[in-house]
Amino acid sequence: xxxxxxxMKRVSLKDIATKAGVxxxxxxFVLNGKAKQMRISDSVAEKVLALTKAEGYTPNTIAVSLRxxxxxVLGLIVEDIANPFFAALAKTIEVRANxxxxxxxxxxxxxxxxxxxxxxxxxxxxxxxxxxxxxxPGMEKRIEDLLxxxxxxxxxDRYLPGLDVSSVLLDNHEGVRMGMDHLxxxxxxxxxxxxxDLKQVQMQxxxxxxxxxxxxxxxxxxxxxxxxxxxxYEHLFAVxxxxxxxxxxxxxxxxxxxxxxxxxxxxSITQLHLKIPGDLAIVCFDDHDLFKLYPPGITTVQQPLGExxxxxxxxxxxxxxxxxxxxxxxxxxxxxxxxxxxx
Amino acid sequence: xxxxxxxMKRVSLKDIATKAGVxxxxxxFVLNGKAKQMRISDSVAEKVLALTKAEGYTPNTIAVSLRxxxxxVLGLIVEDIANPFFAALAKTIEVRANxxxxxxxxxxxxxxxxxxxxxxxxxxxxxxxxxxxxxxPGMEKRIEDLLxxxxxxxxxDRYLPGLDVSSVLLDNHEGVRMGMDHLxxxxxxxxxxxxxDLKQVQMQxxxxxxxxxxxxxxxxxxxxxxxxxxxxYEHLFAVxxxxxxxxxxxxxxxxxxxxxxxxxxxxSITQLHLKIPGDLAIVCFDDHDLFKLYPPGITTVQQPLGExxxxxxxxxxxxxxxxxxxxxxxxxxxxxxxxxxxx
DNA sequence: CTGAAAGCGCTTACAG
DNA sequence: CTGAAAGCGCTTACAG
Numbered sequence: 001x002x003x004x005x006x007x008m009k010r011v012s013l014k015d016i017a018t019k020a021g022v023x024x025x026x027x028x029f030v031l032n033g034k035a036k037q038m039r040i041s042d043s044v045a046e047k048v049l050a051l052t053k054a055e056g057y058t059p060n061t062i063a064v065s066l067r068x069x070x071x072x073v074l075g076l077i078v079e080d081i082a083n084p085f086f087a088a089l090a091k092t093i094e095v096r097a098n099x100x101x102x103x104x105x106x107x108x109x110x111x112x113x114x115x116x117x118x119x120x121x122x123x124x125x126x127x128x129x130x131x132x133x134x135x136x137p138g139m140e141k142r143i144e145d146l147l148x149x150x151x152x153x154x155x156x157d158r159y160l161p162g163l164d165v166s167s168v169l170l171d172n173h174e175g176v177r178m179g180m181d182h183l184x185x186x187x188x189x190x191x192x193x194x195x196x197d198l199k200q201v202q203m204q205x206x207x208x209x210x211x212x213x214x215x216x217x218x219x220x221x222x223x224x225x226x227x228x229x230x231x232x233y234e235h236l237f238a239v240x241x242x243x244x245x246x247x248x249x250x251x252x253x254x255x256x257x258x259x260x261x262x263x264x265x266x267x268s269i270t271q272l273h274l275k276i277p278g279d280l281a282i283v284c285f286d287d288h289d290l291f292k293l294y295p296p297g298i299t300t301v302q303q304p305l306g307e308x309x310x311x312x313x314x315x316x317x318x319x320x321x322x323x324x325x326x327x328x329x330x331x332x333x334x335x336x337x338x339x340x341x342x343x
Numbered sequence: 344x345x346x347x348x349x350x351m352k353r354v355s356l357k358d359i360a361t362k363a364g365v366x367x368x369x370x371x372f373v374l375n376g377k378a379k380q381m382r383i384s385d386s387v388a389e390k391v392l393a394l395t396k397a398e399g400y401t402p403n404t405i406a407v408s409l410r411x412x413x414x415x416v417l418g419l420i421v422e423d424i425a426n427p428f429f430a431a432l433a434k435t436i437e438v439r440a441n442x443x444x445x446x447x448x449x450x451x452x453x454x455x456x457x458x459x460x461x462x463x464x465x466x467x468x469x470x471x472x473x474x475x476x477x478x479x480p481g482m483e484k485r486i487e488d489l490l491x492x493x494x495x496x497x498x499x500d501r502y503l504p505g506l507d508v509s510s511v512l513l514d515n516h517e518g519v520r521m522g523m524d525h526l527x528x529x530x531x532x533x534x535x536x537x538x539x540d541l542k543q544v545q546m547q548x549x550x551x552x553x554x555x556x557x558x559x560x561x562x563x564x565x566x567x568x569x570x571x572x573x574x575x576y577e578h579l580f581a582v583x584x585x586x587x588x589x590x591x592x593x594x595x596x597x598x599x600x601x602x603x604x605x606x607x608x609x610x611s612i613t614q615l616h617l618k619i620p621g622d623l624a625i626v627c628f629d630d631h632d633l634f635k636l637y638p639p640g641i642t643t644v645q646q647p648l649g650e651x652x653x654x655x656x657x658x659x660x661x662x663x664x665x666x667x668x669x670x671x672x673x674x675x676x677x678x679x680x681x682x683x684x685x686x
Numbered sequence: 687c688t689g690a691a692a693g694c695g696c697t698t699a700c701a702g
Numbered sequence: 703c704t705g706a707a708a709g710c711g712c713t714t715a716c717a718g
Binding site: 012013014024025028029032059060062063064065066067068 | 694695696697698
Binding site: 355356357367368371372375402403405406407408409410411 | 710711712713714
């Protein structure tokens with residue numbers, strides 16, 4: 001076993017070839033599993049393999065990339081990698097991609113379409129083999145360029161209407177339905193819905209679903225009990241609003257539209273000394289397993305982060321594998337209802 | 344402005360040279376800002392610049408990497424990118440690195456040294472220019488290889504004793520001292536300390552600091568009131584233990600060693616109907632701004648994530664810039680005491 | 687002031 | 703069964 005010296009140059013394929021007394025191409029074929037195909041003798045193949053092991057040789061991926069035109073790197077552009085939701089997605093994507101021999105370069109748009117566009121450009125220049133993007137309005141043009149160049153692209157969690165890009169999205173309507181059916185089947189009558197005044201499509205889809213489900217269960221529009229908190233609420237203010245909401249509307253159940261809302265909901269409820277679900281049933285949309293840290297009794301509508309992440313990688317791999325432009329797929333993933341403790 | 348066609352080959356430096364009627368080297372010099380240095384005429388330089396713009400030319404970074412031996416990519420290896428603490432660090436590192444013209448490839452060890460070693464190997468093969476690593480026991484040998492090859496490496500958040508590697512670490516002792524001084528200065532007498540039975544050096548340093556500070560304030564060892572929860576506690580079990588601890592030891596203040604402990608602490612305290620800080624003062628070590636979601640009255644010892652991340656990038660850049668092996672630096676970052684609401 | 691040429695480390699037709 | 707050669711897209715001594 002040859003020990004590397006400090007400033008020793010990395011051993012190259014050519015070095016191996018020289019030591020083995022064969023041509024570089026022979027080494028390349030052996031290492032790429034084309035020995036049989038190229039009808040290289042077993043003895044030569046074995047010698048090459050033994051040498052690469054002894055010398056600790058591994059191919060320079062940069063050179064391979066330049067030659068083959070494939071970098072084995074995927075670009076992941078999310079809103080904010082420090083957000084636990086995106087961090088969890090990134091993690092699963094990483095694992096899946098690594099298993100397939102791909103590395104991930106990730107970047108955060110910070111909800112700035114200008115920055116998002118710059119990131120796309122940067123990743124395109126560094127020759128990533130494909131993109132997984134959580135897009136923002138304002139990125140349409142730059143992403144159309146990618147499509148034009150036949151670069152594999154998948155949208156995740158969000159999409160841009162009008163762009164013909166494969167996507168993996170959560171079925172928000174179905175998720176709310178599951179949570180609401182859970183409550184309605186158990187006879188709850190006055191189900192409040194707490195949301196936040198955000199322009200995001202997700203929030204609007206969820207609120208719409210709440211209203212649809214109530215209507216489908218034959219409730220009158222007066223049954224719609226919605227608390228719409230302002231964006232960027234103050235913690236104490238919001239807790240008070242939720243408390244008022246619960247008491248004022250005499251709720252027997254409450255549905256929180258996001259997990260951050262759920263956190264302050266739990267605090268409001270604790271302050272009211274309500275038993276869960278004895279006095280009040282709770283369902284909360286949970287984007288990242290946050291409620292596993294919380295006491296039982298809270299039912300959550302869990303985003304299937306793994307499924308979403310794996311779905312995105314899968315759709316991307318299809319495109320990369322195909323080489324040619326495929327028809328776009330729009331994959332909807334279903335949330336999972338998790339009932340913790342007694343109902 | 345030339346529009347790219349679907350399967351049109353990317354425009355290369357050579358293409359620009361041909362169109363400009365100059366040699367490729369001339370284009371290269373102009374684009375790399377060496378026009379003056381190479382005494383290229385302004386008219387030629389302008390023509391080249393105009394053409395690159397019109398053709399939308401950008402250099403192929405893979406080719407640049409192969410040629411220059413520098414990839415402009417940094418490898419970031421953390422325990423788990425889905426953990427908000429590491430996600431926040433990753434985010435800051437990303438921003439800083441991007442500003443310096445570097446991209447980040449990140450990977451998670453999942454606390455598995457075998458996986459950690461494989462990741463180091465993988466990143467080394469893909470020619471990253473430097474490593475920022477949250478190391479694990481068992482990675483010593485593989486990291487020594489990196490040092491031997493004079494690859495820039497920085498440890499962040501953790502270190503491996505005996506390895507001569509630059510590092511950025513939190514000053515845990517000082518952090519606990521700040522929190523404890525805050526309480527002791529305000530006259531609190533019975534200060535409990537809640538920790539968890541983890542082998543991590545951080546936890547042990549924090550507990551040691553708690554004990555040291557009490558001793559330095561002249562308290563007898565009987566003043567040490569420590570609740571050591573088992574690793575992987577059940578939520579309800581832990582909440583009960585904290586409640587017992589507060590009542591049993593007649594605490595007037597409590598110090599939580601991590602933010603996850605703090606979360607269940609807040610729940611215990613709410614259940615006991617204690618006013619904060621009227622009945623009980625709380626200080627909590629907060630690794631990732633979690634408590635900004637919580638009600639005021641909780642004082643936190645905040646990890647300066649930004650400082651830590653920027654410090655790591657900075658130490659790495661020093662090494663990359665130097666080209667030769669530098670003396671190692673061990674940077675300690677100070678936590679910040681954040682007092683929310685009245686004391 | 688500018689160009690021709692070598693070379694980074696691979697892969698892959700092509701020719702024996 | 704194996705080798706010589708071209709080339710991926712750049713950069714950088716070197717030679718005018």
